[in-house]
Amino acid sequence: MDEQTARKLIVEIGKLMYDKGYVTSSDGNISCRLGENLILATPTQVSKGRMTEDIMALTDLEGKPLNDRRVSSEIQMHLLIYRMRPDINAVCHAHVPHGTAFAAAGLSIDAPILSEVILTLGCVPLTAYGTPSTSELTDSLKPYVEHHNALLLENHGVVAYGKDLWQAFDRLETLEHTAKIAILAKILGGANDLPKDAIEKLINIREKAGYLTEAARCQACGYLEHTDIKCSLDAESVNIGNSNGAKISFTREELIELLAQAANIG
Numbered sequence: 716m717d718e719q720t721a722r723k724l725i726v727e728i729g730k731l732m733y734d735k736g737y738v739t740s741s742d743g744n745i746s747c748r749l750g751e752n753l754i755l756a757t758p759t760q761v762s763k764g765r766m767t768e769d770i771m772a773l774t775d776l777e778g779k780p781l782n783d784r785r786v787s788s789e790i791q792m793h794l795l796i797y798r799m800r801p802d803i804n805a806v807c808h809a810h811v812p813h814g815t816a817f818a819a820a821g822l823s824i825d826a827p828i829l830s831e832v833i834l835t836l837g838c839v840p841l842t843a844y845g846t847p848s849t850s851e852l853t854d855s856l857k858p859y860v861e862h863h864n865a866l867l868l869e870n871h872g873v874v875a876y877g878k879d880l881w882q883a884f885d886r887l888e889t890l891e892h893t894a895k896i897a898i899l900a901k902i903l904g905g906a907n908d909l910p911k912d913a914i915e916k917l918i919n920i921r922e923k924a925g926y927l928t929e930a931a932r933c934q935a936c937g938y939l940e941h942t943d944i945k946c947s948l949d950a951e952s953v954n955i956g957n958s959n960g961a962k963i964s965f966t967r968e969e970l971i972e973l974l975a976q977a978a979n980i981g
């Protein structure tokens with residue numbers, strides 16, 4: 716994406732975030748990857764509802780300033796995501812009220828209650844609290860960045876990312892909408908979970924349609940453990956085909972123990 720279009724879109728998305736109540740005051744930040752080592756980002760201490768195209772900051776992937784604008788200290792969270800995910804070109808961080816309520820209550824958004832969410836976003840895990848702007852925060856995100864497209868930051872807010880600015884914003888919007896529905900359903904007595912076979916069908920559809928890749932099979936969703944959907948990309952697990960062609964997964968520890976037992980028998 717060319718720089719001028721990116722500046723325009725960041726202003727537009729900032730206004731949407733502010734108008735929808737996803738941020739107040741100077742909360743939140745938005746960034747976009749312009750080149751291999753070039754990031755355009757919202758500057759520090761600015762309302763996302765009142766930005767202009769000329770105020771954006773430029774940095775490299777390590778956070779070194781490349782123009783005279785000071786970037787938000789929360790940029791480190793964005794840069795971690797860009798470094799770990801070459802497929803990601805935009806990041807939105809906000810303090811959305813319903814999503815942040817989950818993060819403040821110490822809950823993930825991972826119940827299989829909405830088909831669209833399984834199709835387009837997957838689970839949103841809770842990452843452990845880290846002081847904003849420090850490596851505590853980025854360290855706690857690291858285990859989740861690779862397989863998820865949005866994260867809850869404990870007692871802080873949320874971050875969503877995508878292949879472009881609109882996809883990052885759409886994922887933020889889906890996260891917030893889901894959190895709101897989950898809270899409302901709880902008031903009505905609790906949402907019903909989708910059955911295992913319905914979840915499996917949705918996961919197959921989302922991969923065929925290209926909404927999410929196979930990496931999302933490795934997400935930290937409690938419900939995935941109750942389906943036949945298995946993560947084949949996790950370095951810690953080994954898949955072995957059995958005579959029916961179905962796959963069985965072992966963790967590294969389980970496999971070592973099994974081999975040790977086999978050796979003892981032998």
Ligand SMILES: [Zn+2]
Pocket residue numbers: 742743789808809810847871872
């Ligand atoms: Zn924040």
